Amino acid sequence: MSDNIKILLITVSALLLxxxxxxxxxxxxxxxxxxLxxxxxxxxxxxxxxxxxVLYIMIGISVGLILTKVENSELKKKALVVFGIQFVLNLIWSPIFFGLKQITLALIVIIILLVMIFYTIKLFSKLNNSSGKLLIPYFLWVTFATLLNGAIVYLN
Incomplete structure:
Protein backbone atom coordinates (compact mmCIF):
# COMPACT_ATOMS: atom_id res chain seq x y z
CA MET A 1 0.00 0.00 0.00
CA SER A 2 1.40 3.41 -0.94
CA ASP A 3 2.15 6.07 1.67
CA ASN A 4 -0.52 8.33 0.17
CA ILE A 5 -3.18 5.63 0.59
CA LYS A 6 -2.05 5.09 4.19
CA ILE A 7 -2.28 8.82 4.89
CA LEU A 8 -5.75 8.90 3.30
CA LEU A 9 -6.93 5.99 5.47
CA ILE A 10 -5.51 7.60 8.61
CA THR A 11 -7.22 10.88 7.71
CA VAL A 12 -10.57 9.16 7.10
CA SER A 13 -10.17 7.36 10.44
CA ALA A 14 -9.54 10.67 12.24
CA LEU A 15 -12.63 12.17 10.59
CA LEU A 16 -14.81 9.19 11.51
CA LEU A 17 -13.67 9.19 15.13
CA LEU A 36 -26.59 28.07 28.90
CA VAL A 54 -11.01 20.72 8.19
CA LEU A 55 -9.10 20.27 11.45
CA TYR A 56 -9.59 16.48 11.51
CA ILE A 57 -8.33 16.30 7.92
CA MET A 58 -5.24 18.28 8.92
CA ILE A 59 -4.75 16.14 12.04
CA GLY A 60 -5.00 12.96 9.96
CA ILE A 61 -2.50 14.19 7.38
CA SER A 62 -0.14 15.32 10.15
CA VAL A 63 -0.05 11.99 11.97
CA GLY A 64 -0.06 10.16 8.64
CA LEU A 65 3.14 11.94 7.63
CA ILE A 66 4.76 10.94 10.91
CA LEU A 67 3.69 7.32 10.50
CA THR A 68 4.74 7.00 6.87
CA LYS A 69 7.62 9.41 6.30
CA VAL A 70 9.59 9.30 9.55
CA GLU A 71 11.92 6.44 10.42
CA ASN A 72 11.29 4.60 13.66
CA SER A 73 13.00 6.15 16.67
CA GLU A 74 12.40 6.78 20.35
CA LEU A 75 11.33 10.33 19.48
CA LYS A 76 8.77 9.03 16.99
CA LYS A 77 7.37 6.62 19.59
CA LYS A 78 7.16 9.40 22.17
CA ALA A 79 5.52 11.77 19.68
CA LEU A 80 2.91 9.17 18.74
CA VAL A 81 2.12 8.44 22.40
CA VAL A 82 1.66 12.15 23.10
CA PHE A 83 -0.45 12.45 19.93
CA GLY A 84 -2.59 9.51 21.07
CA ILE A 85 -3.17 11.04 24.49
CA GLN A 86 -4.22 14.40 23.05
CA PHE A 87 -6.47 12.73 20.48
CA VAL A 88 -8.26 10.72 23.19
CA LEU A 89 -8.69 13.94 25.20
CA ASN A 90 -10.13 15.56 22.07
CA LEU A 91 -12.59 12.71 21.58
CA ILE A 92 -13.80 12.67 25.21
CA TRP A 93 -14.30 16.41 25.55
CA SER A 94 -17.66 16.54 23.71
CA PRO A 95 -19.22 13.65 25.67
CA ILE A 96 -18.05 15.25 28.93
CA PHE A 97 -19.28 18.74 28.03
CA PHE A 98 -22.49 17.88 26.17
CA GLY A 99 -23.27 14.31 27.22
CA LEU A 100 -22.49 14.53 30.93
CA LYS A 101 -23.11 18.29 31.04
CA GLN A 102 -19.98 18.64 33.17
CA ILE A 103 -18.71 22.00 31.95
CA THR A 104 -16.07 22.41 34.67
CA LEU A 105 -14.64 18.93 34.13
CA ALA A 106 -14.69 19.65 30.39
CA LEU A 107 -12.68 22.82 31.06
CA ILE A 108 -10.04 20.80 32.91
CA VAL A 109 -9.91 18.28 30.05
CA ILE A 110 -9.60 20.96 27.37
CA ILE A 111 -6.80 22.74 29.25
CA ILE A 112 -4.85 19.48 29.42
CA LEU A 113 -5.72 18.89 25.76
CA LEU A 114 -4.33 22.29 24.81
CA VAL A 115 -1.04 21.55 26.60
CA MET A 116 -0.82 18.15 24.91
CA ILE A 117 -1.49 19.65 21.46
CA PHE A 118 1.33 22.12 22.04
CA TYR A 119 3.64 19.27 23.08
CA THR A 120 2.55 17.23 20.04
CA ILE A 121 3.38 20.16 17.74
CA LYS A 122 6.79 20.50 19.37
CA LEU A 123 7.57 16.78 18.94
CA PHE A 124 6.08 16.44 15.45
CA SER A 125 8.02 19.51 14.27
CA LYS A 126 11.29 17.84 15.28
CA LEU A 127 10.37 14.81 13.15
CA ASN A 128 8.65 16.45 10.18
CA ASN A 129 8.24 20.22 10.04
CA SER A 130 5.09 20.01 7.89
CA SER A 131 3.42 17.70 10.42
CA GLY A 132 3.95 20.23 13.17
CA LYS A 133 2.70 23.14 11.07
CA LEU A 134 -0.45 21.23 10.11
CA LEU A 135 -1.44 21.17 13.78
CA ILE A 136 -1.14 24.93 14.39
CA PRO A 137 -4.74 25.72 13.29
CA TYR A 138 -5.92 22.91 15.59
CA PHE A 139 -3.99 24.48 18.48
CA LEU A 140 -5.45 27.91 17.72
CA TRP A 141 -9.02 26.58 17.50
CA VAL A 142 -8.68 24.62 20.75
CA THR A 143 -7.24 27.76 22.37
CA PHE A 144 -10.42 29.58 21.32
CA ALA A 145 -12.57 26.64 22.48
CA THR A 146 -10.78 26.71 25.84
CA LEU A 147 -11.62 30.40 26.26
CA LEU A 148 -15.21 29.67 25.26
CA ASN A 149 -15.47 26.75 27.70
CA GLY A 150 -13.97 28.90 30.47
CA ALA A 151 -16.40 31.73 29.75
CA ILE A 152 -19.34 29.31 29.85
CA VAL A 153 -18.17 27.99 33.22
CA TYR A 154 -17.85 31.57 34.49
CA LEU A 155 -21.26 32.66 33.17
CA ASN A 156 -23.12 29.62 34.47
Whole structure:
Protein backbone atom coordinates (compact mmCIF):
# COMPACT_ATOMS: atom_id res chain seq x y z
CA MET A 1 0.00 0.00 0.00
CA SER A 2 1.40 3.41 -0.94
CA ASP A 3 2.15 6.07 1.67
CA ASN A 4 -0.52 8.33 0.17
CA ILE A 5 -3.18 5.63 0.59
CA LYS A 6 -2.05 5.09 4.19
CA ILE A 7 -2.28 8.82 4.89
CA LEU A 8 -5.75 8.90 3.30
CA LEU A 9 -6.93 5.99 5.47
CA ILE A 10 -5.51 7.60 8.61
CA THR A 11 -7.22 10.88 7.71
CA VAL A 12 -10.57 9.16 7.10
CA SER A 13 -10.17 7.36 10.44
CA ALA A 14 -9.54 10.67 12.24
CA LEU A 15 -12.63 12.17 10.59
CA LEU A 16 -14.81 9.19 11.51
CA LEU A 17 -13.67 9.19 15.13
CA UNK A 18 -14.31 12.91 15.38
CA UNK A 19 -17.76 12.59 13.85
CA UNK A 20 -18.70 9.73 16.20
CA UNK A 21 -17.64 11.84 19.18
CA UNK A 22 -19.65 14.79 17.88
CA UNK A 23 -22.76 12.86 16.84
CA UNK A 24 -23.05 11.29 20.28
CA UNK A 25 -23.86 14.73 21.66
CA UNK A 26 -26.31 16.10 19.06
CA UNK A 27 -29.36 16.05 21.35
CA UNK A 28 -27.68 18.17 24.02
CA UNK A 29 -26.52 20.67 21.40
CA UNK A 30 -30.12 21.38 20.41
CA UNK A 31 -31.76 21.08 23.84
CA UNK A 32 -29.41 21.73 26.78
CA UNK A 33 -26.70 23.92 25.22
CA UNK A 34 -29.10 26.74 24.18
CA UNK A 35 -30.12 27.13 27.83
CA LEU A 36 -26.59 28.07 28.90
CA UNK A 37 -25.38 31.64 29.19
CA UNK A 38 -22.71 32.16 26.55
CA UNK A 39 -20.15 34.91 25.95
CA UNK A 40 -20.44 37.55 23.26
CA UNK A 41 -17.77 35.78 21.19
CA UNK A 42 -19.75 32.54 20.86
CA UNK A 43 -19.70 31.64 17.15
CA UNK A 44 -22.84 30.32 15.45
CA UNK A 45 -23.39 26.59 15.99
CA UNK A 46 -23.23 25.82 12.26
CA UNK A 47 -19.56 26.88 12.19
CA UNK A 48 -18.28 24.06 14.40
CA UNK A 49 -18.94 21.22 11.94
CA UNK A 50 -17.00 22.68 9.00
CA UNK A 51 -14.14 23.85 11.22
CA UNK A 52 -13.75 20.44 12.86
CA UNK A 53 -13.96 18.70 9.50
CA VAL A 54 -11.01 20.72 8.19
CA LEU A 55 -9.10 20.27 11.45
CA TYR A 56 -9.59 16.48 11.51
CA ILE A 57 -8.33 16.30 7.92
CA MET A 58 -5.24 18.28 8.92
CA ILE A 59 -4.75 16.14 12.04
CA GLY A 60 -5.00 12.96 9.96
CA ILE A 61 -2.50 14.19 7.38
CA SER A 62 -0.14 15.32 10.15
CA VAL A 63 -0.05 11.99 11.97
CA GLY A 64 -0.06 10.16 8.64
CA LEU A 65 3.14 11.94 7.63
CA ILE A 66 4.76 10.94 10.91
CA LEU A 67 3.69 7.32 10.50
CA THR A 68 4.74 7.00 6.87
CA LYS A 69 7.62 9.41 6.30
CA VAL A 70 9.59 9.30 9.55
CA GLU A 71 11.92 6.44 10.42
CA ASN A 72 11.29 4.60 13.66
CA SER A 73 13.00 6.15 16.67
CA GLU A 74 12.40 6.78 20.35
CA LEU A 75 11.33 10.33 19.48
CA LYS A 76 8.77 9.03 16.99
CA LYS A 77 7.37 6.62 19.59
CA LYS A 78 7.16 9.40 22.17
CA ALA A 79 5.52 11.77 19.68
CA LEU A 80 2.91 9.17 18.74
CA VAL A 81 2.12 8.44 22.40
CA VAL A 82 1.66 12.15 23.10
CA PHE A 83 -0.45 12.45 19.93
CA GLY A 84 -2.59 9.51 21.07
CA ILE A 85 -3.17 11.04 24.49
CA GLN A 86 -4.22 14.40 23.05
CA PHE A 87 -6.47 12.73 20.48
CA VAL A 88 -8.26 10.72 23.19
CA LEU A 89 -8.69 13.94 25.20
CA ASN A 90 -10.13 15.56 22.07
CA LEU A 91 -12.59 12.71 21.58
CA ILE A 92 -13.80 12.67 25.21
CA TRP A 93 -14.30 16.41 25.55
CA SER A 94 -17.66 16.54 23.71
CA PRO A 95 -19.22 13.65 25.67
CA ILE A 96 -18.05 15.25 28.93
CA PHE A 97 -19.28 18.74 28.03
CA PHE A 98 -22.49 17.88 26.17
CA GLY A 99 -23.27 14.31 27.22
CA LEU A 100 -22.49 14.53 30.93
CA LYS A 101 -23.11 18.29 31.04
CA GLN A 102 -19.98 18.64 33.17
CA ILE A 103 -18.71 22.00 31.95
CA THR A 104 -16.07 22.41 34.67
CA LEU A 105 -14.64 18.93 34.13
CA ALA A 106 -14.69 19.65 30.39
CA LEU A 107 -12.68 22.82 31.06
CA ILE A 108 -10.04 20.80 32.91
CA VAL A 109 -9.91 18.28 30.05
CA ILE A 110 -9.60 20.96 27.37
CA ILE A 111 -6.80 22.74 29.25
CA ILE A 112 -4.85 19.48 29.42
CA LEU A 113 -5.72 18.89 25.76
CA LEU A 114 -4.33 22.29 24.81
CA VAL A 115 -1.04 21.55 26.60
CA MET A 116 -0.82 18.15 24.91
CA ILE A 117 -1.49 19.65 21.46
CA PHE A 118 1.33 22.12 22.04
CA TYR A 119 3.64 19.27 23.08
CA THR A 120 2.55 17.23 20.04
CA ILE A 121 3.38 20.16 17.74
CA LYS A 122 6.79 20.50 19.37
CA LEU A 123 7.57 16.78 18.94
CA PHE A 124 6.08 16.44 15.45
CA SER A 125 8.02 19.51 14.27
CA LYS A 126 11.29 17.84 15.28
CA LEU A 127 10.37 14.81 13.15
CA ASN A 128 8.65 16.45 10.18
CA ASN A 129 8.24 20.22 10.04
CA SER A 130 5.09 20.01 7.89
CA SER A 131 3.42 17.70 10.42
CA GLY A 132 3.95 20.23 13.17
CA LYS A 133 2.70 23.14 11.07
CA LEU A 134 -0.45 21.23 10.11
CA LEU A 135 -1.44 21.17 13.78
CA ILE A 136 -1.14 24.93 14.39
CA PRO A 137 -4.74 25.72 13.29
CA TYR A 138 -5.92 22.91 15.59
CA PHE A 139 -3.99 24.48 18.48
CA LEU A 140 -5.45 27.91 17.72
CA TRP A 141 -9.02 26.58 17.50
CA VAL A 142 -8.68 24.62 20.75
CA THR A 143 -7.24 27.76 22.37
CA PHE A 144 -10.42 29.58 21.32
CA ALA A 145 -12.57 26.64 22.48
CA THR A 146 -10.78 26.71 25.84
CA LEU A 147 -11.62 30.40 26.26
CA LEU A 148 -15.21 29.67 25.26
CA ASN A 149 -15.47 26.75 27.70
CA GLY A 150 -13.97 28.90 30.47
CA ALA A 151 -16.40 31.73 29.75
CA ILE A 152 -19.34 29.31 29.85
CA VAL A 153 -18.17 27.99 33.22
CA TYR A 154 -17.85 31.57 34.49
CA LEU A 155 -21.26 32.66 33.17
CA ASN A 156 -23.12 29.62 34.47
Missing amino acids: GFVSGFSTNDAITTWYPT NKPFFQPPNWLFGPVWT
